[in-house]
Amino acid sequence: MKKRFFFSILLAVLIAAGVMAAETLKVTVKTTKLRKSPKFYAPSVATLNYGDTIQKLDQQGDWIQGLTTAGLQGWVHGSAVEEPSFSLTARRTQGTGTTADEVALAGKGFNEQVEESYQKTSNLDYTWVDRMGRISISEKDMEQFFKEGKLGEYGGGR
Amino acid sequence: MNRTTLILSILVAVSILACATVSQMGTKVLEQQGVITEEQKDSIDKVAVAVEHSFEDLTEEQEYYLGRSVAARILNQYPVYENDRLTTYVNKVGTAVSYTSDRPEIFGGYHFLILDSEEINAFACPGGFVFITRGLLSTCRDEEALACILAHEVGHVCAKHGLKAIKKSRLMNAFDVLLTETSKHYDQKQLAQLTDAFDGALGDIVDQLVVKGYSRQQEYEADRLGLQYATAAGYAPSGLVSSLENMAAGTDTGMGFFKTHPAPQDRLDKVRGEISSKGYAGSAEPSRTRRFTQAVG
Numbered sequence: 001m002k003k004r005f006f007f008s009i010l011l012a013v014l015i016a017a018g019v020m021a022a023e024t025l026k027v028t029v030k031t032t033k034l035r036k037s038p039k040f041y042a043p044s045v046a047t048l049n050y051g052d053t054i055q056k057l058d059q060q061g062d063w064i065q066g067l068t069t070a071g072l073q074g075w076v077h078g079s080a081v082e083e084p085s086f087s088l089t090a091r092r093t094q095g096t097g098t099t100a101d102e103v104a105l106a107g108k109g110f111n112e113q114v115e116e117s118y119q120k121t122s123n124l125d126y127t128w129v130d131r132m133g134r135i136s137i138s139e140k141d142m143e144q145f146f147k148e149g150k151l152g153e154y155g156g157g158r
Numbered sequence: 159m160n161r162t163t164l165i166l167s168i169l170v171a172v173s174i175l176a177c178a179t180v181s182q183m184g185t186k187v188l189e190q191q192g193v194i195t196e197e198q199k200d201s202i203d204k205v206a207v208a209v210e211h212s213f214e215d216l217t218e219e220q221e222y223y224l225g226r227s228v229a230a231r232i233l234n235q236y237p238v239y240e241n242d243r244l245t246t247y248v249n250k251v252g253t254a255v256s257y258t259s260d261r262p263e264i265f266g267g268y269h270f271l272i273l274d275s276e277e278i279n280a281f282a283c284p285g286g287f288v289f290i291t292r293g294l295l296s297t298c299r300d301e302e303a304l305a306c307i308l309a310h311e312v313g314h315v316c317a318k319h320g321l322k323a324i325k326k327s328r329l330m331n332a333f334d335v336l337l338t339e340t341s342k343h344y345d346q347k348q349l350a351q352l353t354d355a356f357d358g359a360l361g362d363i364v365d366q367l368v369v370k371g372y373s374r375q376q377e378y379e380a381d382r383l384g385l386q387y388a389t390a391a392g393y394a395p396s397g398l399v400s401s402l403e404n405m406a407a408g409t410d411t412g413m414g415f416f417k418t419h420p421a422p423q424d425r426l427d428k429v430r431g432e433i434s435s436k437g438y439a440g441s442a443e444p445s446r447t448r449r450f451t452q453a454v455g
Contacts, residue, residue: 028217028218028265029218029263029264029265029266029267030219030222030265030266030267032263040257040262050219050265077262077263079260079261079262079263079264080263109216109220109352109355109356110216110220110223110224110352110356110359111219111220111223112223113344113349114223114344114349114352114353114356115223115226115227115356117349117350117352117353117356118227118353118356118357118360121353121357122227122357124227124230124231124234125230125233125234126226126230128230128233128238128271129226129229129230129233129287132229132269132271132287133226133266133269133287135245135246135249135269135270135271136267137246137249137250137253141250142250142253142254145250145254146254148445148449149254149301149392149443149445149446149449150392150443150445150446151254151391151392151393151446152254152257152258152391152392154392155392155443
């Protein structure tokens, strides 16, 4: 009886953990927008940064409806988020709150510190790379571009 | 080199030469015999899996940092065509086709830049840094053609073709740093090792992009993906056909695009087959051609 009770509790914990893990999503891109509707040029509700988490509420095609920790609700494209790897045995690295798996992944190498070191040794000029990275087209301009060119929902696209 | 480091070296070498499964069998035995700790076993297993998958499984962030430096190396060889209006237009077309790609959201987003060169060429760096030369731009007769070319380049990014160019031995050069799990911030020695591996990986990608070109199969895959993304956005597939026809009709200079891509005629045959089998249709929209003419001039 005791044994059965113990397994029931364990099963419940595992199911709950599985459900919780499945519904929490982590942002994997530097920055993205939580949008009012499931479209890239829809107005934004909030800015999400790398590592932020959202609770998944719904899904329409590739778009996920989520809720931020601040209680804001909106849509984010599925390619900008992922389910954090969840393991009951994952070792937490002291102080960082990250799992050893995540650190090992980061430890695979190439980060900002390595780029800085490479910049110094190579003497390469990154001015244009930085300028290129700042090129950004607003949602409003992209919607106008789609409308005017009869693209996507305004024409023959999907 | 102490005994444990030697064993770790051998195991990483085994994982490069054989496969992760073989390496994991070895680590299990060594852990059972108390030669290595459980933590070391986990680390080696992770590196072995990473080695087996080569660099395709790098995180989005690492792909972005590699891509930035590949872009810097390309910009070291080609001057930028500074024309804000045209650059904005090219970015709008590129962004439009990225929306319907397999990876519309990548770490730093997609960015497109025009290179001031008559050479007919384009480069897709990991992390979404895409370059098109003025020479290639001049072969496009409308927005459909430009969209299909940019969608082809986005296809290379989505399929991680650049990362696949990195030699597996690059991991070997920095393996003991890769086994370190305690810190994301490296000391000087670790940093020097990783910077060497980074430099080597960049060399592999740039060599593939600029000198050798992608394999024929990768180019055909990028054509297939490009057609898929461009037509999903609403562009006519004839854009890629007309662009390849223009290239086929041009003089093979043996430089740039002609050096790094399969013959346009070979690609045309495959592209026409793909359009027919997938039933891609559509025609050039006058409003798009108008704005193309205004922007390109």
